[in-house]
Amino acid sequence: MNLQAIQAFVLSHQLGSISAAAKKMQKNRAQLSQWISNLEIDWNVELFTRSGHKPVLSEQGLKMLPLCEQLLSAKQHLNEQVEQIANLDCLRLNLGVSAYLQDSAIAKVLSQFNQAYPQVDLHIYQRRDEQLLNWQQQPSLDLAVCFYRDAFPSQFTVEPLCEMPVVAVCSRTHQLASATSTTLQQVLSHTWITVLSSTNTELWDPDTVQRQIAVEHHSLAIELCLRGVGVFVGQQQQLNPYIETGELVVLAHNDAIANEQLGLIYSKQTTVSPAQQALINLCKAEFRNKPH
Known part of the structure; x- marks a missing residue:
């Protein structure tokens, strides 16, 4: 099947003449006219009526x-996908995600990326920020x-993205919930619920915390706090629904709410691939200078 002949047929209708279609395709008019005639012979149909100076679709042409x-649209999509695959440096991306980020925001970015690069495998590692910044394991x-x-x-x-408030909370049944003011030492004397980190990573948690319960998933940490x-210290937007219902209470301490800087982190030593750049751009569009 001659796809150029099919394009000539479509363009002749869209542009109103075979001459205009020939100019668009940078071919001569006689060649396009022959291509269209060959289609009619191959398909045993009449695409255009032969009366008048302009090509007018026949009933069969209207259906075709x-x-x-x-x-032609499928051909264009195929060409775009082939070009993407040819330009990819890899068919897999390893993405580290802060365990304190909301799953819904990350899922939005990943779904958009999946639509644009369906052939690229994504491996997502949700970890503590310290571990992501000191990633020494394989894969990189x-x-x-x-x-x-x-x-x-x-x-x-x-690359900085935005500031996000994090908040220290406890359950309304916790001893600290009824305190009108607290010192740092008083807060640190209680059990802290944290997200698990690797054993060789230096943690940001104060050394004076007397006891920690470390879990792998953010959702379990919140449930334990409830x-x-x-x-527990987490992203304020994610904890707000529990704070608003009174299930969780913000600690009565001056530093109970603080702004943390969210950013994109990638190696200086490697060349950014087109797929990786696309993922970077989607993250910027979702998080940069937006309240979360």
């Missing part, structure tokens, strides 16, 4: 037109979306 347009991360402090490894490029097990 949408089918031909769909075929292509990109991380996490909170960072003043110091971070020099081999990383860090049951009065201990103090």
Whole structure:
């Protein structure tokens, strides 16, 4: 099947003449006219009526037109996918995500990326920020979306996205919930619920915390906090629904609510692939300068 002939048929109708279609395709008019005639012979149909100076679709041509347009659209989509695959440096991306980020925001970014790059495998590692910033295990991360402090490894490029408030909370049944004011030492004397980190990673939690319960999943940490097990520090937007209902209470301390800087982290030593750049751009569109 001659796809150029099908394009000539569609363009002749859209542009109003075979001459205009020939100019668009950078071919001569006689060649397009022959291509269209060959289609009519091959398909045993009449695409245009032969009366008048302008091509007018016949009844058969009217039925064939949408089918031909769909075929050309599918060809264009195929070409775009082939070009993407040819330009990819890899068919897998390893993304590190702060365990304190909301799943819904990350899922939005990943679903958009999946639509644009369905052939790229994604491996998502949800970890504490310290672990992502000091990632030493295999596989290496292509990109991380996490909170960072003043110091971070020099081999990383860090692109700031936005500030997000984090808040220290406890259950309404917890001993600290009824306190009108607290000192740091009083807060640290209680059990803290944290997200598990690797054993070789330096943690941001104060050394003077007397007891920790470390879990792998953010949702379990919140559930333990709701049951009065201990103090938890998390993203304010994610905890607000529980704070508004009174299930969780913000600690009565000046530093109970603080802003943390969220950023994109990736290695300076590797060339950014088109797929990786697309993921970076989607993260920027979702998080940069937006309240979360």
